Amino acid sequence: MQQAIPYKSWPLPCIDATSHRARSTTTLGHNGRGKDVLNIVSENAVIVLARKGCCMSHVVRRLLLTLGVNPAVHEIDEEDEAGVLNELGTICKGTENNKMVQLPAVFIGGRLFGGLDKVMATHISGDLIPVLKDAGALWL
Amino acid sequence: MDFPSTQFVPSRMMGTYEPIHQIGMWGENFKSIGNPSISASVIVEVDNKLENESETASHEMPAPSCKHDQEASKPFDKIQRRLAQNREAARKSRLRKKAYVQQLESSRLKLIQLEKELEQAREQQGLYIGGGLEAGHLGFSGVVNPGIAAFEMEYKHWMQVQNRQLGELRTALNAQISDIELRIVVENGMSHYFELFRMKSTVAKADVFYVMSGTWKTSAERFFSWIGGFRPSELLKVLVAQLDPLTDQQIFEVCNLKQSCQQAEDALSQGMEKLQETVSATLAAGQLGQGTYFPQVAMAMEKLEALVCFVNQADHLRQETLQQMSHILTTRQAARGLLALGEYIQRLQDLSTLWATHPREPA
Numbered sequence: 110m111q112q113a114i115p116y117k118s119w120p121l122p123c124i125d126a127t128s129h130r131a132r133s134t135t136t137l138g139h140n141g142r143g144k145d146v147l148n149i150v151s152e153n154a155v156i157v158l159a160r161k162g163c164c165m166s167h168v169v170r171r172l173l174l175t176l177g178v179n180p181a182v183h184e185i186d187e188e189d190e191a192g193v194l195n196e197l198g199t200i201c202k203g204t205e206n207n208k209m210v211q212l213p214a215v216f217i218g219g220r221l222f223g224g225l226d227k228v229m230a231t232h233i234s235g236d237l238i239p240v241l242k243d244a245g246a247l248w249l
Numbered sequence: 250m251d252f253p254s255t256q257f258v259p260s261r262m263m264g265t266y267e268p269i270h271q272i273g274m275w276g277e278n279f280k281s282i283g284n285p286s287i288s289a290s291v292i293v294e295v296d297n298k299l300e301n302e303s304e305t306a307s308h309e310m311p312a313p314s315c316k317h318d319q320e321a322s323k324p325f326d327k328i329q330r331r332l333a334q335n336r337e338a339a340r341k342s343r344l345r346k347k348a349y350v351q352q353l354e355s356s357r358l359k360l361i362q363l364e365k366e367l368e369q370a371r372e373q374q375g376l377y378i379g380g381g382l383e384a385g386h387l388g389f390s391g392v393v394n395p396g397i398a399a400f401e402m403e404y405k406h407w408m409q410v411q412n413r414q415l416g417e418l419r420t421a422l423n424a425q426i427s428d429i430e431l432r433i434v435v436e437n438g439m440s441h442y443f444e445l446f447r448m449k450s451t452v453a454k455a456d457v458f459y460v461m462s463g464t465w466k467t468s469a470e471r472f473f474s475w476i477g478g479f480r481p482s483e484l485l486k487v488l489v490a491q492l493d494p495l496t497d498q499q500i501f502e503v504c505n506l507k508q509s510c511q512q513a514e515d516a517l518s519q520g521m522e523k524l525q526e527t528v529s530a531t532l533a534a535g536q537l538g539q540g541t542y543f544p545q546v547a548m549a550m551e552k553l554e555a556l557v558c559f560v561n562q563a564d565h566l567r568q569e570t571l572q573q574m575s576h577i578l579t580t581r582q583a584a585r586g587l588l589a590l591g592e593y594i595q596r597l598q599d600l601s602t603l604w605a606t607h608p609r610e611p612a
Contacts, residue, residue: 162527164555168520168562175512226565232509233569234576235502 146183146193151219154246155180158197159213160190165225166213172228176238178246185212197221218244396455403448404465407441414438415591422584432580438587442571446564449477453560457553460560467601470594476517476563481570482510484590488574491589492582502577506570513566521559528552 150156155173159166161184173180185193190212197210215222217240222228231237241247414437421434453460463471463478473479485507489495495503531549535542575583 162552164520164524164527165558165562167523168516171519172512172516175516225562229513229562229566230569232513233506233566233573235505235509235573 146196149181149183150216153181153216154178154218154244155241156216157182157213158185158193158216159183160185160187163213169213169215169225169228172232173241176232176241176247178241180215180246217241217246394456394459396452397459400448400452400455400459401465404445407445407448411441411591412595414441415588415595418584418588418591422581422588428580431584435575435580435583435587438584438591439571439575443568446568449564450561453477453557457556457560461556467598468604469597469601473597475514476521477560478563478567480514481567482507482514484567485510485570485574487593488586488589492578492586495582499577503574506573506577510566510570517559517562517566524552524555524559 146158150158155178157166157169157173157180159169159182166182166184170180170182194210194212197214210221211224214224215228222240223231228237231240238247414434417434418438421431449460459465460477463474466474473483475483485503489503489507528549531552532545534545534548574586578586
């Protein structure tokens with residue numbers, strides 16, 4: 110039997126000491142937003158970028174948890190939002206999606222997957238689990 | 250609502266009477282004479298005049314000109330003056346109350362009249378009201394939200410098209426038409442549902458609570474409502490039973506679809522719970538009972554904006570489920586499925602009507 114391989118732990122740029130959230134959630138500090146976002150996105154098999162207290166990100170997270178994936182959730186403060194979205198916009202220009210990145214944004218395998226819409230549609234069509242498996246977020 | 254012209258009941262025991270025709274006089278007095286003290290004296294004068302006319306012997310009210318015997322009648326005067334003032338105050342109060350009640354009753358009549366006119370106008374325009382004017386339709390000023398009015402009109406039309414399409418499906422399934430033609434009928438049916446989701450999205454921006462409460466639907470439909478519409482997994486249960494025979498592959502795929510639906514629904518439901526918690530916490534922040542709470546309410550409103558997203562996501566889920574079903578099924582099965590779905594909804598609507606009209610035991 111194969112052993113379950115834990116996620117590679119990623120260096121946290123700034124941990125919010127008063128955060129009550131699960132361990133896998135971080136809150137961005139005020140220094141170096143864009144680069145940290147890039148790092149975090151590439152270091153996690155599945156990560157959800159969301160505004161603080163966003164109920165939609167809760168929906169995404171619950172759905173992924175049901176499928177057996179424990180996604181990292183990265184919360185963005187309101188003031189950092191514009192900067193982060195800009196940064197994401199430059200990353201994603203290379204891919205097919207030239208649309209504005211909307212929050213919550215799900216990244217699978219280091220690449221932008223889409224928003225809640227995309228996750229739902231992909232799950233209903235039965236394609237989400239294969240995508241997650243490919244990215245190494247799910248094992249049998 | 251005419252008052253009798255002159256009708257008063259002298260009541261010597263009380264020392265008072267009620268000249269009803271005086272209401273008009275009160276009104277004139279109060280309107281034309283801005284100075285309250287002057288009007289008060291007018292009232293007193295009028296009152297004295299009337300009292301003098303009605304009373305003959307044992308006059309309780311001393312005439313203002315009656316100044317003799319002042320030494321002996323001073324305390325008597327004081328008491329009498331006080332009694333008279335009390336009578337004045339009581340009379341004024343009774344008249345004010347009468348005027349107020351009169352205003353209320355005429356407003357009520359006007360309201361009933363307006364409601365009737367509104368219903369007639371709406372029926373003429375072909376609007377579907379869904380059980381009379383409900384408080385939810387009326388904004389704070391009592392004016393119907395135009396987004397809602399537009400939606401109701403569109404929905405009535407949507408139902409008419411829906412019923413027509415169901416008839417076409419029935420005919421098409423019974424006739425021997427080609428798969429290609431049947432496909433067109435199926436596509437029309439699907440597009441029609443997608444059109445409804447678009448309509449709902451628009452009206453959700455105007456008033457999300459309207460969509461959430463399912464006001465435009467019949468009561469039995471509302472009973473099954475989940476985030477402003479049907480639960481996709483429930484619909485699948487209804488459909489699958491109607492679609493025999495399915496191949497093994499189809500059964501497998503439908504099972505997967507049902508499971509995915511269920512998972513997506515659960516995620517959305519949990520998100521809704523989180524939203525409720527957030528709004529509740531925001532609203533209750535700070536101390537309750539202090540009186541000032543507007544910042545909390547304003548913040549709660551911001552959080553509540555997310556409800557529009559939930560409605561949109563739920564409809565998106567419904568749409569994706571329908572799409573996926575149409576991929577799994579053959580054209581013929583899809584046609585039967587659409588017909589089954591449409592007829593199921595019709596049965597729900599008939600159930601609502603029957604329920605509303607069936608006689609009940611008196612309470």
